Amino acid sequence: MSNTNVPTLQWGDTGPLLPEEHDILNGVIEDFQTAFNNKLNFYNAQGDFLLSTPQGQLATSMAAIISDRNRLLAYYVNQVDPSYAMGRMQDGIGRIYFIERIGAQNTTVVGVCSGKVGVQIGIGTLVQDRSGNIYAAKETYVIGDNGTVDVTFVCQTSGPIVCPEHDLQMYQMIAGWDSVDNPNPGIIGRNVESQQQFEQRRRQSVAQNSVNSVDSVMAALLNLVDDHHDPICQDAYVTENSTGEAIVKGNVLLQPHSIYVCVAALNSIENQQAIAKAIWSKKPPGCAMNGDTTVVIEDDSGLYSTPPTYSMTYQYAHNISLKFNVVMARPQFMPNDAVNQIKQAVYAAFTGADRSKRPRIGSQVLASDFYPAIQNIGTWTRIISVQIGRNGGDGASVQMNINEMPVLTQDDITVTFNG
Structure with missing residues (x-):
């Protein structure tokens, strides 16, 4: 040797x-x-x-x-440490817990289509929003006896495309189909799940093989996918009240001996069934439930000749628009699109487009979390302050309630240069 x-x-x-x-x-x-x-x-x-x-x-x-x-x-x-693993090695660790990295997602929105009873709106039927983005019908739908049908439309451009409420309009004409409108904003898409985002979801998903706990319900919801293998829930929050009296948690009243489930997801009929069945498969038996949505599901285990039915109650998160107020020192040399660059950087950090962790239901959103995104634009960026708020950018942080999902548009970001 x-x-x-x-x-x-x-x-x-x-x-x-x-x-x-x-x-x-x-x-x-x-x-x-x-x-x-x-x-x-x-x-x-x-x-x-x-x-x-x-x-x-x-x-x-x-x-x-x-x-x-x-x-x-x-x-x-x-790479064998989940906190540092990335790429192929992180995918392997994820598979130990039976989870896969979420690919790029498209914004989805429910459009209420009105017209003649019986008119078919076929899969792939196109509508557009006021920004010119094109959306296609996810399935084939038929206008019902009340003259309307809820159609799930999928944006044809992947990533965090914003679709505000009442933003959809006709793009493709079908005889007997008169109009389309979305009374609620769409669920914003996302880019491919980053290392930080995947690790955050893995930590929240380790209980998906268990039952009778809030963690197992949370894991089941976060790993719920539709027939196209697209994630159903953008986010979820699960908690419980184990006491014999009603209590208030995160500004929400919880019944005695109850479980509370809040989801950020598209409120479509197919999603309602999937979410309700996921909750039913994991929740403790006999406990009360809280929320504003009740869905009746059928036991499809095959154990019964006449399957029993159950009513699952949960809540859809309220979208809370946040406001940002960014004050910058005016540099000697500044690009012409400086304001837009800063808005895009803050928006990308908020939506996770820059691979950051996205603000979640019930989370505390800190203005300081967005400093790195602005500073990484270039050496000319000198931050005086970043403030955030519900009605105006006037604070250092915003605490979301457990029934609230923070959302943001670039129009809600104000950028000012001093000097």
């Missing part, structure tokens, strides 16, 4: 300890000198390293190879 003067990688309680690069280079030089009987010159009379010499090039190249090998090993050691 040959000996070397190159320091080796050591293992400590916190993981691998990498030798310094200058120590690796010195070890390689000593190995070369040993092999060539100290006949190689690596330094001149002034002690400067002779990089341009053949031996200097070989020594530095070999030291760089060893250093890169050490870093690569340390990187893969860290």
Whole structure:
């Protein structure tokens, strides 16, 4: 076995300890000198390293190879830690918990289509919003006896596309179909789930194989997908009242011995059934429920000749529009679209488009969380203050109630340059 003067990688309680690069280079030089009987010159009379010499090039190249090998090993050691894993390694950890990374999602919105009874609105039928984005019908729908039908439309552009309420309009004409309107805003899409977002969901999903706990209900909802394998719930919040008296949690009144489920999801008939069945499959038996939506489901386990039915009650989160007020110092040189760049950066951080964690139901939204997004735009960005609020950007944070989902549009971001 040959000996070397190159320091080796050591293992400590916190993981691998990498030798310094200058120590690796010195070890390689000593190995070369040993092999060539100290006949190689690596330094001149002034002690400067002779990089341009053949031996200097070989020594530095070999030291760089060893250093890169050490870093690569340390990187893969860290990849077995869920807090640091990314990419293919993170996907593998996710599969241990039977979860997959969420791909890019399209904004979905329920449009109330009015017209002649019996008229069919086929799958792929197109509408558009006032910004020009095109949406296609997810399934085939038939206008009912009341002259309307709720149609789920999917934006044809993936990512966080905003569709405000009453924003849909006709794009494709069908005989007997008169109008379309969305009384509620759409569920905003998202980009491919980032490392931070996936890890956050994994932590919340580890209880999905259990039952009879709030964590198991939460995990079931967060991993719920439709027939197209698209996630149904953008977010969920689950809590309980185990006492014999009604209590208030997060500004919501909870009945005695009850469970409370709040979801941020598209309120469509197919989604209602999926959400209700997910809750029923995990909740403790016999407990009371809270919320503003009650869905009747049927036990489809096949254990009964006449399946029993159950009423599941939960709540859809109220979308709460937040306001941002960003005050910047005016730089000497500033791009013409500086205001738009800052608005886009804040919006991207809020929606997770820049791979940040998105604000959630019941979360505290801190104005300081958006400093990095603005500062990363360029060296010309000098922040004086960022404030946030419900009715106006006037505070350092906003606390969402457990029945509230924070939402944001770029129109709700005000940017001012002082000086």
